[in-house]
Amino acid sequence: MISNDTIVALATPSGSGAIAIIRLSGQDAITIGSKFFRSVSSKTLAAQKSHTVHLGHIVDEPRIIDEVLVTIFKNPHSYTGENVIEISCHGSLYIQQEIIQLFLKNGCRMANAGEFTLRAFLNGKLDLSQAEAVADLIASDSEASHKIAMQQMRGGFSNEIKNLRDELLNFASLIELELDFAEEDVEFANRDEFYKLITRIIHVLKRLIDSFAVGNVIKNGIPVAIVGEPNVGKSTLLNALLNEERAIVSEIAGTTRDTIEDEIIIGGMAFRFIDTAGIRETEDIVESIGIKKTFEKIEQAQVVLLLVSSIQLALGTDAVKSIIFEIEKIKNKFPQKQLIVILNKIDQVAADELSDVIKHLTPHASQLIPISAKTGFGVEQLTDTLLNLINTGALRNNETIVTNTRHYDALLKAFEEIQKVKYGLDSELSGDLLAIDIRQALLHFGEITGEITNDDLLGNIFANFCIGK
Structure with missing residues (x-):
């Protein structure tokens, strides 16, 4: 797979910007670059030392394309192990393309995806895992x-x-x-x-x-499904976690009819939060599809946040029994998943009522967090709990x-x-x-x-x- 071709490509993201970098690599990279570079101090590019930077112009006689800085890396002391030059030009799309086309017409070919790093591997600068x-x-x-x-x-x-x-x-x-x-x-x-x-x-x-x-999970993020009955505050919680109005919040049950996903960084770890449609019996076809997707997202998630309304639970034992049934159902159906029960809207119930609800739910929920998604109370405790679920000891110990x-x-x-x-x-x-x-x-x-x-x-x-x- 080793090739003696000189390759060229844009090393910075495509699009307009202040600066763009065009990279050439190959045995003839410096020689080809010298043909079209005119130093402001009349230097010959090929005669300069490695790891030096030179001001001048890229010229396609008689036309000056741009004023640039050219950095030289001579083999084997370069990223690819070959002769490399990097041209820092102005970030105009037109300028970028004109310079690249100039080199393509004069001995270079377009680099394939990852070809600079492939050459670094083939030339012994990196092993494959690096x-x-x-x-x-x-x-x-x-x-x-x-x-x-x-x-x-x-x-x-x-x-x-x-x-x-x-x-x-x-x-x-x-x-x-x-x-x-x-x-x-x-x-x-x-x-x-x-x-x-x-x-x-x-x-x-x-x-x-x-x-x-x-x-x-560190590389791909930890998927977290927010589930619960309609109107318990799932979308409000997602907005509180993201600190933005990402999901529609309404008093009308069934507002969220599809899953909404977004990602945040907590303690250096990426979490993908998925706001799902409320789980309930419904004859609405669209809402039914959303509820079906909810169970699919629970299947895909690593952590499940079961959101319940403390207002509803304060109404009596039947409501509490119903939630306990939901907890046990999720635990039985998804025994390998981390389940956190979140008691929401605690700012809207009396302290003694809230205490009774927590007392009844605690034996069934190993993780129970009282919060108010609307005011933000308890959200920090939730994020700390999520972070503690991930074993980051090896990361902290630099293993x-x-x-x-x-x-x-x-x-x-x-x-x-x-x-x-x-x-x-x-x-x-x-x-x-x-x-x-x-x-x-x-x-x-x-x-x-x-x-x-x-x-x-x-x-x-x-x-x-x-x-x-």
Whole structure:
């Protein structure tokens, strides 16, 4: 997949702006750039040192296209490991296109999606997991997702995998050597030390695999469904959480007939709140469709907020029994989901009535939060509770967290093979049988960092990058 072509692309977002950056990379990038760059101090671009910036004009004789700054990066000290120039021009769409078209007509071709980072990988500037972290870093929209992407891009995850692979490879070499001396019945790989290594690898792999549960929600956000009967304040709560009038609020039951979704950041974590249609018996066809979608959203959510009205519950025991029935129904139907019962409109009932309601509901709700969505009372307690549901200990301790599904799959396969190696050691299997499983484990480790890969895999990974990166 290594290409000697010189590629060009816009490195900044498309559209007008103050500044745009056009990037060229390839063996002839500086030479091609020199043909159309006229320095204000008459410098020759190719003769300048790496990592220097030069003021001048891009000229398509006799026409001056723009006054620009050109930054030079000479191989191998560049992002791609090739010669690279970056042209900072004014952000006019016309100027951007004129400069790019000029280079396309004179020895460059348009870069494919992610091709700059692909070249960085192929030239040994990044391993594959670090390259994938570049895309995650660009897509990060919260403090937590940014922190994980930065850690992975700096090699935290790949170094951990590489160290395990190197140690395993060392023992694999000794076992393979034993096979060459099978008739002498010699043992080069100390089985006790090998067993200790396998036990440690199993421990590390299990920790990394378990971290994916946290990593996945950090990367994609935690979906939270707000459910309840009509007119209990679901839309008011969503507006209070978002601090804006996102959903229509009305005294008329059934106002929300479709799901409304929005995302907020709480403590550096992204939460996707879903305001659903009120659950009730209805003959309205449109509202019925909305209620059906409500149950679909509960299925998709990780956390369910069951909103109930303290005004309704203060009316008597029948209303309380009805809500308890709803709590138990959700708990039975969705036992794996976190359920938080929110007692809303507490500002509109007497303190003794509210106390009685809480007393009756507490045995059935492990998480019960009294709030007033209208005034904002209790909303902060709710956001703190949501944040505490997510195990962020590993993130706080700067541990490696797996967020990539491809890495997770490779870790599962490596874990399975290492378990086989452990079983083989316990059963005192011969070296040739152990070697088969060790080779497979090494293969899956190599797939993560890119030491073992294929063109189809690389094509799939880098196709998801933006052009210019």
